[in-house]
Amino acid sequence: MFLTVAAPLWLATASTASDREAMVREAAQASINGYIRPMFGQFGEASKATSVALESLCSAPSEDHLNQARAQFADLVSAWSRIEFLRFGPLAQNNRFERLHFWPDRRGRALRQVQAALATTDPSVTATPSIAGKSVAVQGLGALEYLLFGAGSDDLARQESEHRCAFAHAVGGNVADIAAELRAEWNDADGFVATLIDFGPENASFRNAREVAVQMFATVVDGLAWVSDVKLRPALGEAKADAKPKRAIFWRSGQTFRSIQGNLDGLEAYLIATRLLDLLPEDQSRFAQSIRFEFANAKRTLEGIETAPLQAFAADPARGKLSYLLIVADSLGMLMEGRVGPTLGIEAGFSVLDGD
Amino acid sequence: MLDRRSFLRSAGAAFTAALAPQSAAALEASDALFAAAVLRDDRTFGAAIFSEDGRLIHQIDLPGRGHDVAVHGQSGRCVVFARRPGTFAVAFHMDRHTNPIVLASAEGRHFYGHGAFSADGRLLYASENDFDYAQGKIGIYDVLAGYRRIAEFDSHGVGPHEIALMPDDRTLLVANGGIETHPDYRRQKLNLATMQPSIVLLDLATGGLKGSFALPQAMHRISLRHVAISTDGRVFIGGQSQASDKGRHPVLWQLSNHGELSPLINDQSMNARIGGYVGSLKLSPDQKTLAFSSPPTGHLITLSLATRNVVENRQIDTQGALRWAGTVSSPSLGTSLQVDNHCSRFESADRTGFRGHRA
Numbered sequence: 152m153f154l155t156v157a158a159p160l161w162l163a164t165a166s167t168a169s170d171r172e173a174m175v176r177e178a179a180q181a182s183i184n185g186y187i188r189p190m191f192g193q194f195g196e197a198s199k200a201t202s203v204a205l206e207s208l209c210s211a212p213s214e215d216h217l218n219q220a221r222a223q224f225a226d227l228v229s230a231w232s233r234i235e236f237l238r239f240g241p242l243a244q245n246n247r248f249e250r251l252h253f254w255p256d257r258r259g260r261a262l263r264q265v266q267a268a269l270a271t272t273d274p275s276v277t278a279t280p281s282i283a284g285k286s287v288a289v290q291g292l293g294a295l296e297y298l299l300f301g302a303g304s305d306d307l308a309r310q311e312s313e314h315r316c317a318f319a320h321a322v323g324g325n326v327a328d329i330a331a332e333l334r335a336e337w338n339d340a341d342g343f344v345a346t347l348i349d350f351g352p353e354n355a356s357f358r359n360a361r362e363v364a365v366q367m368f369a370t371v372v373d374g375l376a377w378v379s380d381v382k383l384r385p386a387l388g389e390a391k392a393d394a395k396p397k398r399a400i401f402w403r404s405g406q407t408f409r410s411i412q413g414n415l416d417g418l419e420a421y422l423i424a425t426r427l428l429d430l431l432p433e434d435q436s437r438f439a440q441s442i443r444f445e446f447a448n449a450k451r452t453l454e455g456i457e458t459a460p461l462q463a464f465a466a467d468p469a470r471g472k473l474s475y476l477l478i479v480a481d482s483l484g485m486l487m488e489g490r491v492g493p494t495l496g497i498e499a500g501f502s503v504l505d506g507d
Numbered sequence: 508m509l510d511r512r513s514f515l516r517s518a519g520a521a522f523t524a525a526l527a528p529q530s531a532a533a534l535e536a537s538d539a540l541f542a543a544a545v546l547r548d549d550r551t552f553g554a555a556i557f558s559e560d561g562r563l564i565h566q567i568d569l570p571g572r573g574h575d576v577a578v579h580g581q582s583g584r585c586v587v588f589a590r591r592p593g594t595f596a597v598a599f600h601m602d603r604h605t606n607p608i609v610l611a612s613a614e615g616r617h618f619y620g621h622g623a624f625s626a627d628g629r630l631l632y633a634s635e636n637d638f639d640y641a642q643g644k645i646g647i648y649d650v651l652a653g654y655r656r657i658a659e660f661d662s663h664g665v666g667p668h669e670i671a672l673m674p675d676d677r678t679l680l681v682a683n684g685g686i687e688t689h690p691d692y693r694r695q696k697l698n699l700a701t702m703q704p705s706i707v708l709l710d711l712a713t714g715g716l717k718g719s720f721a722l723p724q725a726m727h728r729i730s731l732r733h734v735a736i737s738t739d740g741r742v743f744i745g746g747q748s749q750a751s752d753k754g755r756h757p758v759l760w761q762l763s764n765h766g767e768l769s770p771l772i773n774d775q776s777m778n779a780r781i782g783g784y785v786g787s788l789k790l791s792p793d794q795k796t797l798a799f800s801s802p803p804t805g806h807l808i809t810l811s812l813a814t815r816n817v818v819e820n821r822q823i824d825t826q827g828a829l830r831w832a833g834t835v836s837s838p839s840l841g842t843s844l845q846v847d848n849h850c851s852r853f854e855s856a857d858r859t860g861f862r863g864h865r866a
Contacts, residue, residue, distance in 0.1 A: 243751030249700035257689055257697060258641065287700045355754035355779040380693040398691075 172350075175360035178426045179347050182367060186424035188337055190233045190417065195334040197223075197230035198327040201295075205323040208307060209316040217299075217308040220319075221404070224299055227326070228406040231292060232413025234333075236374030237421075239366055240343035241336040246287055247329055253288040254400060255381055261288035265297050269315060277317035279324035292401075295322045300403040367425045368487070368497050374418045375484040382411055383477045386464045396464040407460035412453050415480075419446040431494055438490045442483065449479045540564065540601075542585050544573030544847040554587040555844060556601060563844070567599045567607050574620030575669070575849040579628040584650065585851075586610075586624075586631055592617040592690045596633065598654050601853075610654050613646065615639060617690060621669040621849075624650070625711070626676035632711075634667035634681065635659070641687045641698075643667035645679065645709065660714035664705045665698070668732040673708070674740050678717060681707040682744060684730040699749050704731040706744060706762055720768050726756045735788040735797060740764060743771060745785030745799055753783030759799065771797075772815055781806050786848045802848050 204223040208216040231252065234242065242248050253261050264286055268276045275281045282290050298304065298319040306312040307319070336342050347366075350357035357363050386399040399407045422428065428439040453476060456469050463469035545555045545566070554573050555566040567587075574590040583601035594617050599607040612618050615637060622633040631648040643662030648654045664683025671680050685704030687697040696702075704727070708717040722729055729746040736742050742762035750756065757770035757778055781801035788799040796818060798809045809819040 240751065246700040253700070255692065255695075255697060257692075355775065356752060358779070376693075377695070380695050384693075385691045 172360045174430070175363050176348055176350075178430075179363050179367065182421065182425040183337070183344060183347070186417075186421045187234075187237060190230070190237075191330075191334045191337050194227075194230040194234050195327075195330045197227045198323070198330040201227045202320070202323040202327045205316070205320040209313075209320050212308055212310055212312065212316065214308045217305075220307075221299055224295065224404060225406050225409065228292070228401055228404070228410055229413050232410045233417035233420075235410075236370060236377060236414060236418060238373070239370065240347065241333045247333065249287045250283075250291050251326060251329055252292040254293050255385070255398065256288065256293065257398075260286075261293045262297065264289045265294050265301075268318065269303075272314045277314065277321050279321045279328065282318075282321045283325050283328065290322055290325045292326065295319055295326065296401060296404050298322065300405075364427070364495070365497055368427060368492060368495070371418055371422050371425075371427075372484060372487050372492075374414060374421075375480055375487065378411060378414050378418075379477055379480045379484065382407075382414070383473060383480065387470070387473060387477060391465065391467075391470060394465040394470070396461045399460045399464060402460040405459055407463075408453055408456055411476075412450070415446060415449050415453070419443070427495065428491070431491065435490075435494045438486060438494065442486055442491070445479055445483045445486065449476055449483070452476045452479065540853040541850050542576040542578055542587075542853070543850040544569070544576065544587055544590075546572070546845040546847075548844075553844075554585070554597065554599065555846075556585070565601065565603055567597060569597055570595055570609070573597075574847060575622070576851045577622040577624055577631065578851045578853060579624040580853045582628045584624070584628060586622055586633075586654075588618045588620045588622055588633065591619045592636065592638070592688060592694070593620070594618065596622070598631075598650075608654055610648070610656075613656055613659075616644060616646065619666070619668050623670050623672050623679065626672060632670055632679060634662065634670050636666065636688070638689045641665055641689070643681070643683055645670065645681065645714075658714075660709055663707045663709075663716050663719055665702070666704075666730070668730075669734050671734050671736050673736060674738055677711050679709045679711050680734060680736065680742060681709060682731045682734050683707055684732045684747075685727075686730055686749070696749065699728065702730070702749065703727055704729065704746075706731055706734075706742070706768065718766055720762060720766065722760070722768060729756055729758055729783075731760070733785060733788055735790050737790055737794045739794070743788055743790070743797055744768075745788045746783075747785065748783030750783070754779030756783070758783050758785050759788075772810065777808075777817075780804065781808070787850070789850075789852070800848055 201220070201223045204216070204220040208220045235252070238248055256262070267273070268289060275285065276289065288294070298315055299307070303315070307316055337344065346354060346356050347363060350359055350363050352358055357366070382400050386394065386396055388394045396402060400410050401407050422442070428442065431439055452472050456463055456472050458466070458469040464473060539559050540556055541559070542554065542556045545553050547553060552569040552572050553566050554569055554576060556564045558564060569587065569589075571593060572590045573587040574593075576585050576587045578585050584598065585601065586596055586598045588596045594612040596610040596612075596618055597607050598610065599605070612635065616635045617638060619634040619636060622631055624631055629650050631650055631654060633646040633648065635644045635646045637644050643664050643666060645660040645662050645667065646656055647658045647660070649657045662681045662683055664681070664685065666684040666686045666688065667681050668684040669682050672678070673680055683705045685702040686699070687702070688694060689697060703721060706720045708719075709715070710717050722731070728750040729748050731744050731746050733745040734742060741764070744760040744762065746758035746760065748756060748758055754775065755778065757773045758781070759771040760768050761771045762768055782804045784801050784803050786800045786802040788797060790797055795813065796809050796811055798807065800807050805822050807821045808817055810816065811818050
């Protein structure tokens with residue numbers, strides 16, 4: 152989403168241009184240190200742990216090892232969902248986002264390709280270096296989920312699933328490799344971090360403080376839209392009869408709500424880390440309270456869902472809770488765009504929403 | 508799909524035939540009218556016709572936000588399309604007496620916000636999405652039969668956006684933006700890693716593919732969306748980068764009459780300044796300069812086509828519209844209307860024709 156700035160007083164609390172620049176530079180640095188680096192660190196650790204679990208499973212297949220690998224996958228989903236919305240800089244480069252999770256996959260390309268590779272015992276999917284060069288659809292979390300939880304996955308506990316296990320192990324290794332690159336790039340003070348902090352007229356990505364503030368703000372707004380438009384609304388459908396639960400993220404592994412929870416927790420924590428809400432003038436601080444109140448609402452609603460994803464989207468009472476969650480996520484987006492944005496001088500303009 | 512050599516054989520003639528300057532280009536450029544989708548102060552949507560000095564001449568209501576307006580100057584017909592993924596278009600007339608006709612998109616299709624009339628004004632073409640199969644379509648409407656949809660062509664790509672008639676009047680140029688969207692997912696982009704934008708030429712008699720042109724694979728994330736075509740058949744294309752480093756690759760391109768895409772300007776600092784995003788392009792009536800807008804950065808830049816130098820660079824406000832009448836400025840419509848990025852100009856000759864037609 153593109154956002155533009157409506158008024159020159161775009162950060163109402165800062166008095167001079169250099170104050171504003173310093174404030175934004177500090178906010179960006181704080182969001183990197185306080186949120187981005189720790190969360191990419193966690194994703195790196197979770198991906199390594201998944202690789203180790205897959206290694207054990209493939210070298211000594213057993214029910215225990217399969218259960219451990221599946222549990223590790225769930226933790227990996229949690230860690231992923233806390234960085235999934237940071238789609239700028241390293242995660243946006245080299246198709247990393249799509250390589251890590253090619254989703255939504257409305258026309259089932261990933262499933263078809265993964266099933267074809269299994270059916271033909273394609274040797275090129277069993278080694279990390281060769282899988283990294285294959286279609287983005289077969290080298291990330293979606294493929295790994297199908298291999299660990301899809302039809303025939305129980306066979307992983309037995310010797311005869313050698314090819315499937317090696318495929319999963321290769322994907323796990325690829326995810327860990329990409330996670331390591333992401334972590335290294337965010338930890339490198341001279342790379343994208345410098346691009347973000349050292350904004351200025353010579354900087355091709357961020358020419359001024361305003362563009363950095365807009366990037367942080369848009370990350371939250373777009374992340375909320377991702378929850379509403381992609382994770383909730385398509386699976387809910389307009390009415391109960393139109394529910395399409397298989398459009399839910401990670402339904403095969405039953406991790407749908409963990410993924411949404413991770414997004415919402417992550418978005419709130421990131422927003423706090425950016426200090427954007429602290430920049431609101433005194434008389435507008437109630438919007439910050441409303442936002443925290445809505446995030447708490449969302450969290451409570453999700454925690455109250457005890458049904459598996461495939462049933463939850465189609466049947467009450469869980470469906471009712473998910474419909475309410477959609478309203479909360481949309482209203483968070485509207486609060487950010489309609490209230491917080493304009494107060495900070497950042498407004499989604501009539502002519503400028505992306506791609507027209 | 509044709510290679511460049513086949514393209515020269517099949518479409519080259521069209522380009523060559525178009526080289527003779529059109530009479531319209533030589534006409535006096537003043538006294539132009541403009542049509543655009545608008546947002547009113549009360550947050551309702553409409554489409555408006557206004558004069559060069561910002562005087563409102565006519566406006567109609569729209570059920571939702573509009574985008575571009577296709578105009579047929581000789582008959583005075585206009586069609587405003589819903590912004591993607593909208594499902595309505597409204598046909599209206601420059602005179603205030605003909606009632607607007609609301610068109611609904613066909614089952615399984617939505618509009619992309621752009622369209623074009625055939626030269627004789629009897630057919631309307633609209634860029635559309637067959638969303639379940641993610642295939643671009645060009646819907647064809649019979650103007651005199653109340654805009655009945657009579658056929659469709661394949662756009663030979665995903666996400667067709669702006670379409671325009673080539674000067675031979677027999678070829679339709681389609682900018683396939685390459686981005687897959689589905690109304691169930693609102694405006695989310697579903698295929699950024701695999702998108703393949705293209706510029707396509709269609710034979711309007713048959714729907715046949717006359718040529719298809721793509722950028723090098725390293726630039727596959729530059730969505731080719733908007734076009735301006737000179738009276739001698741030169742094609743200028745404005746892209747919108749979906750890459751992480753938006754300023755890296757050129758977004759202004761030219762399709763030469765040899766069927767080759769080349770950067771119109773390849774200036775890193777220019778790319779960065781406009782944020783890798785071109786919103787709308789228009790040629791001046793004398794065809795010597797090209798103006799383009801970059802709404803996210805607020806720039807409106809005019810290039811000399813002879814030197815490719817920037818002759819004017821304005822920072823306009825976010826509600827600025829691209830008008831073309833020698834100079835360009837934010838519309839002075841008062842405080843009651845905000846004008847869409849796209850703005851269609853009626854040639855003064857068109858108005859004369861239109862008046863004659865009415866009489």
